[in-house]
Amino acid sequence: MKLTTNDIEKLRTALAAAKVISSDVAVIGDGKILGVNAQKDAAIMSELQLSIPVEAKIGIGRLQELDKRLALFGESLEAELKQNDRGDVISITLMSGRSKMQFRCTSLNMLEKKYPKQNEDTPVVIVTLLKNEISQVSRAAKTLGAETIVIKVASSGAVHIECVDSNNDQFVINPEKQAEFVDEADTVVFVYNADRLTSLLDAGSKDYDEMALVIGEYGSLTGIIKGHSLIIMPQATGE
Secondary structure, X not given: OEEOHHHHHHHHHHHHHHHHOOEEEEEEEOOEEEEEEOOOOEEEEEXXXXXXXXXXXXXXXXXXXXXXXXXXOOOOOEEEEEEOOOOOEEEEEEEEOOEEEEEEOOOHHHHOOOOOOOOOOOEEEEEEEEHXXXXXXXXXXXXXXXXXXXXXXXXXXOEEEEEEOOOOOEEEEOOOOOOEEOOOOOOXXXXXXXXXXXXXXXXXXXXXXXXXXXXXXXXXXXXXEOOEEEEEOOOOOOO
C-alpha cells in the first residue's frame, strides 16, 4: 500500500502543524490525526483525509523523527506502508531515486492511552486577534520572560490579554475586535502556558492576517494552523 504524492504533502503539512505544539505522539486513521505533546497540555485533533483505507491506522511515537526523515528527501518522494494482520501500519518505507529509508511505526496498543480521542469542551467564545496584535502579544511575552498569558473576556465582548515578568511588571493589550459568544454572553478568564500560546500565535501570524481563537467552557483554546486544529489546555490557577 502506497501513499500518493498528495497524501505525502498532506502528511507533511499535518506534521508541521503538530510540531507547533511539540507533539511527538500521534495516530492517523479514520480520516483524522490525533496527537498530544509530552506535557499533555496541547493536542492536535484534526481531519486528515488520505487515500488509504480509513480503517488502516498509523501509530507514530516519534513524530519529530518522521518529520525529519520526510524532509531528508526531495519532492520526488514515494512512501510504501507495510501492514500487520489487523491492518495497522507497522512501518513506512521512504524512497526517492536510489535512496531508501525506513520508519518503524509504534504499536497502537502502546499509544492507546497517550492521545486524546476528541475535545469535549463546548465552545463558548471566539477571540479574534489581528496580525499586529498577534505579533505584539508574542513579543511582549518573550520580552518579559512571562510564564503565563491571561485572556479575559467581559460579558460585553471586550477582550483583555495580559502577562507579567518576575518583578510583576505588566503588559496589557485590549484587541480591536470584540469577542463573539457562541451562546449566552458571560465573563471568561483563563490562564495559558506562555510558550505554548506564543508558538501557536507565531505560527498563525505567518499564514493569516487575523486569527480566531475558540475558547471552550473549561478553557480549551483552539486555533487553526495550516488547516489543522491545535488545542491548548489552560493552566491550573488553584482558584
